[in-house]
Amino acid sequence: MHFFNVPTAVLQLFVLLILASPTTACTKQEKCYLLRFLAGLSRDGGLATSWRDSSTDCCEWLGITCNGDGTVTEVSLASRGLEGRISRSLADLTSLLHVNLSYNSFSGGLPPELMSSRSIIVLDVSFCQLNGPLPELPSLVTTDWPLQVLNISSNQFSSEFPSATWKMMKNLIALNASNNSFTGQIPSSLCLGSPSLALLDLCYNQLSGDIPTALGDCSKLKVLKVGHNNLSGTLPVEIFCATSLEYLSFPNNALQGELDGAHIVKLSNLLTLDLGGNSFSGNFPESIDQLRRLEELHLGSNKMSGELPSTLSNCTHLKTIDLKINNFSGDLGNINFSSLQSLKYLDLIRNNLSGIVPESIYSCSNLTALRLSDNHFHGEISLRIGNLKHLSFLSLSQNSFTNITKALHAIKSCRNISTLLIGRNFMNEAMPQDETIDGFQNLQCLAMEWCSLTGRIPIWLSKLRNLKILVLLSNRLTGPMPRWINSLNHLFRLDISNNSLTGKIPMTLMEMPMLKSDKPAIYLDPSLLDLPIYVDSANGKLQYRMGSAWPKVLNLGNNKFTGVIPQEISHLKALLYLNLSFNNFYGEIPQSIGNLAILQRLDLSNNHLSGEIPAALQILHFLSEFNISNNDLEGPIPTTGQLSTFQASSFNGNPKLCGPMLINHCDSVEAPPISIISAKQCSNKVIFVIAFGLFFGVGVLYDQLVLFRYFG
């Protein structure tokens, strides 16, 4: 059997080979160039094995494609786990057209020979961890380079972005150099050299200087993205000559000036206009309606002012209108939202808009996210808001809306709503207790803070079974903490601080499923953050987006709770922040608090707690903020471990407490009586708000933000 089998197998293989490559195999020379490329790699992701085991014809190798003559035309090795250097030998393959090495982890730079190759038309080395400068190529050659597509994005290239190189690239159609660290200017002669250029992406670099007027020569340019750089100056009028533009995007630069309506109309092919995060001023261009195809408009975070023109109604394809953080004023009454049937995102946060919310907005049935917060809107929320079946994010915070009862009854009909932020409205109204408030099946995040609402914590909240975040901070709620609280199975952040709640805290609070479990369900549903949430911080703007982890928080501070802190507090093992300050808790600090092993911030200040500081607190290794001041604690502060790292301010106002950081040292047998002004003598609210701000060390929040105020 063996005798006959072997030759048959060989024969079969031979036939297969002939069928697979009916023409000439690759030349020894080409094979040699490929092996040189291989030799440059320090990790080849199994390529060597594959190439060695395969036939000796390199046209058969993994990732290699040849033409009929057996010359290599394509090297396609994206995501192969390759490391090491990209050898210039690839440029010696004289018929090579396509090179795709994206998503590998090379080191070193890109061999200039690849860019100036006489054959390559597509070169993709994006996401390759390449670094160093991209050298200016000598323009000695007389023929033009054939390169059409160059993707060097998402690497670590640095230094000046080349300018002369592009003069030789008469055929260039797409250039993506985004997400590197290039400096210098946008090359001014780009389209003189490359008249076919249709896509230019230079986002996320450190380019500076003015936008070159010569970009107006780019008659084929459709996509121009240079956001997140350091460009200055104005939008040159010449740029409006590039009338093929569909996508014009310069967000997050330092551009200024006014948007000239007379010029902008020339870009009648625009689908996306993104100039957010600059310093543009002046009025909204009235001629915007000439941009009939416009789908996305981002002018947020500028210094624009004046009223929004009625012509906006005529941009009937708009899906996104982002005008946040400007000085637009007047009311929205002259915009007919009924004609904006495609609208999905409308963000007007932080302007100077006033009046009532126009009824026509409720006919934008595709609306998914609506943010009107931090303006001067007033009036009631129309029952018609229930038409918005797709609405999942609604923020009305910080306006002067009235009638919370009507608002909740109206909004509950938005079946898909998952984030509802209505704080700083409805001043001094009564918290609706009406049990017919239901619906809200998908509500995950509810904030009704700083409304001075009166009444109890209402029972309808207990039906919001998907609630993850509940913020009732700074109202005038009275009565007890409800026993049903542990039926909110997903709640991981509860802030009812700064109210007038009374009684003992119910034991059910110690059984909150999410606070007991270390299940990492602290990730919010991405739909919660349809719009980015901004938080001001000392070092600039932080932007939170979907997917971030949110700490588990229990804040009962500044109420009138009484009783002892239950031993069972130790069940809430998942807590990161616990605040019981400014209440009337008495008795000892339970030893079991030491079981809250990941606790980072603990505030028990301004109560009537007595006894010694439990030794168990020493083992809270992650504790970074700690306050037990203004109680009646006694004895020595531990001199080793975590507690010894805090300053006097954490302990002050406990006359019987002694320790190295206090005036009251433990060795002094008779500590002199220290007169300490009890914080209780001042207005609790003021003290609390100040203390709270300092304790949680976070700046002012733009929006909803009370929610996320703890994020430092």
Ligand SMILES: *[C@@H]1O[C@H](CO)[C@@H](O)[C@H](O)[C@H]1NC(C)=O
């Ligand atoms: C290169 O390969 C990646 C991954 O398969 C792909 O996403 C990319 O579109 C390719 N590049 C080009 C220019 O075709």
Ligand SMILES: *[C@@H]1O[C@H](CO)[C@@H](O)[C@H](O)[C@H]1NC(C)=O
């Ligand atoms: C690189 O850019 C080219 C041209 O825009 C594109 O076709 C290709 O898909 C991009 N590569 C990756 C990995 O995204």
Ligand SMILES: *[C@@H]1O[C@H](CO)[C@@H](O)[C@H](O)[C@H]1NC(C)=O
């Ligand atoms: C450029 O490449 C990046 C990835 O590095 C990609 O996200 C971006 O969409 C590309 N730009 C264009 C205009 O295709």
Ligand SMILES: *[C@@H]1O[C@H](CO)[C@@H](O)[C@H](O)[C@H]1NC(C)=O
């Ligand atoms: C930028 O590049 C890095 C790798 O260098 C990558 O991890 C990141 O996702 C890229 N960012 C974008 C916006 O493409």
Ligand SMILES: *[C@@H]1O[C@H](CO)[C@@H](O)[C@H](O)[C@H]1NC(C)=O
């Ligand atoms: C941005 O440019 C300005 C001058 O226009 C310069 O002062 C500043 O340092 C630059 N910032 C960065 C991060 O390059």
Ligand SMILES: *[C@@H]1O[C@H](CO)[C@@H](O)[C@H](O)[C@H]1NC(C)=O
């Ligand atoms: C709005 O205008 C006021 C007064 O003119 C100015 O103080 C404020 O900075 C402006 N806000 C923005 C976001 O431009």
Ligand SMILES: *[C@@H]1O[C@H](CO)[C@@H](O)[C@H](O)[C@H]1NC(C)=O
């Ligand atoms: C919208 O366009 C129509 C037709 O071109 C015109 O009659 C109407 O006045 C425009 N409306 C606004 C608000 O500009």
Ligand SMILES: *[C@@H]1O[C@H](CO)[C@@H](O)[C@H](O)[C@H]1NC(C)=O
């Ligand atoms: C806000 O709008 C009102 C008119 O609605 C105007 O009087 C006031 O000057 C505006 N404030 C700013 C800062 O633009």
Ligand SMILES: *[C@@H]1O[C@H](CO)[C@@H](O)[C@H](O)[C@H]1NC(C)=O
């Ligand atoms: C608003 O637009 C809708 C639909 O385009 C139209 O039926 C209605 O008459 C318009 N209303 C006003 C006041 O112009």
Ligand SMILES: *[C@@H]1O[C@H](CO)[C@@H](O)[C@H](O)[C@H]1NC(C)=O
């Ligand atoms: C509403 O959204 C759906 C799904 O995104 C889309 O198919 C539909 O065309 C949109 N309606 C309008 C009027 O744009």
Ligand SMILES: *[C@@H]1O[C@H](CO)[C@@H](O)[C@H](O)[C@H]1NC(C)=O
């Ligand atoms: C409701 O929201 C979910 C995700 O949050 C989404 O998958 C679904 O399509 C939405 N339904 C409607 C009617 O918009």
Ligand SMILES: *[C@@H]1O[C@H](CO)[C@@H](O)[C@H](O)[C@H]1NC(C)=O
């Ligand atoms: C709130 O709206 C409801 C329903 O429209 C109405 O019955 C009630 O009187 C309003 N309450 C106030 C205080 O205006």
